[in-house]
Amino acid sequence: MHTASPRQPTAVIRFASGHCALGALLVAQSERGLCAILLGDEAAALADELQARFPRSERREDQAGLAALLAQVVAFVEAPQRGLDLPLDLRGTxxxxxxxxxxxxxxxxxxxxxxxxxxxxxxxxxxxxxxxxxxxxxxxxxxxxxxxxxxxxxxxxxxxxxxxxxxxxxxxxxx
Incomplete structure (x- = not known):
C-alpha cells in the first residue's frame, strides 16, 4: 500500500477567475464540487487566497474548462433569485x-x-x-x-x- 508523502498533493483543484459587479471573482472546483467562490479586487490575490486555503492540493488554472461554471456563478451574483444549484465541496468542522x-x-x-x-x-x-x-x-x-x-x-x-x-x-x- 502506498501512502502519500506530506509534500504530495492530496487533491486537484481547478480554478478560473473573472469579473462581476462586485469586482474580481475566482471559482474553484474539486472532484466533489465547487469548493471556493472568492471575491476581491485582484485575481492574483484571490489565487493566493486559494493557495492558502488549500495548501496541500494541486491547483490548476482552467479558464476554458470552467468558463460555464464561472458564467453561472457571475449570473448568480448579478441575480441571486436564480439560485445556484451546484454540488458543493464544503470543507469545515x-x-x-x-x-x-x-x-x-x-x-x-x-x-x-x-x-x-x-x-x-x-x-x-x-x-x-x-x-x-x-x-x-x-x-x-x-x-x-x-x-x-x-x-x-x-x-x-x-x-x-x-x-x-x-x-x-x-x-x-x-x-
Whole structure:
C-alpha cells in the first residue's frame, strides 16, 4: 500500500477567475464540487487566497474548462433569485457545517442576526463561534454569510468587505 508523502498533493483543484459587479471573482472546483467562490479586487490575490486555503492540493488554472461554471456563478451574483444549484465541496468542522447549512436556508432578501443564527442551530451561546464559521466560509454567495447582521441590524465584518456585503444585500432586496 502506498501512502502519500506530506509534500504530495492530496487533491486537484481547478480554478478560473473573472469579473462581476462586485469586482474580481475566482471559482474553484474539486472532484466533489465547487469548493471556493472568492471575491476581491485582484485575481492574483484571490489565487493566493486559494493557495492558502488549500495548501496541500494541486491547483490548476482552467479558464476554458470552467468558463460555464464561472458564467453561472457571475449570473448568480448579478441575480441571486436564480439560485445556484451546484454540488458543493464544503470543507469545515462539524460546527461550521451546521452554520453553513443554516445559512443556505436563509432566503434571498432576508437576514438574521448572529444571535438568531446561533439559536437556529441549537447553540444560543455560540454567537462568536457562529461569526467565526461565517468568516471561515470560502463559498461567497453560495453560502450566504452576507445575510447575517449584528443584533442591532448593522453591517459587521464580511470576509470580502462590508461594501460588498451591502451591495449583495441591496441587490437581493431589489429582487
Amino acid at each position: 462539524a460546527f461550521q457545517q451546521r452554520v453553513w447549512q443554516a445559512l443556505r436556508e436563509i432566503p434571498a432578501g432576508s437576514t438574521l442576526s448572529y444571535a438568531e443564527l446561533a439559536v437556529r442551530i441549537g447553540a444560543p451561546r455560540a454567537v462568536r463561534a457562529v461569526a467565526g464559521a461565517c468568516a471561515a466560509n470560502a463559498l461567497a454567495v453560495a453560502i450566504p454569510c452576507h445575510r447575517v447582521l449584528r443584533s442591532d441590524g448593522g453591517l459587521s465584518g464580511y470576509r470580502w468587505g462590508v461594501a460588498r456585503k451591502r451591495a449583495l444585500l441591496e441587490r437581493e432586496a431589489q429582487q
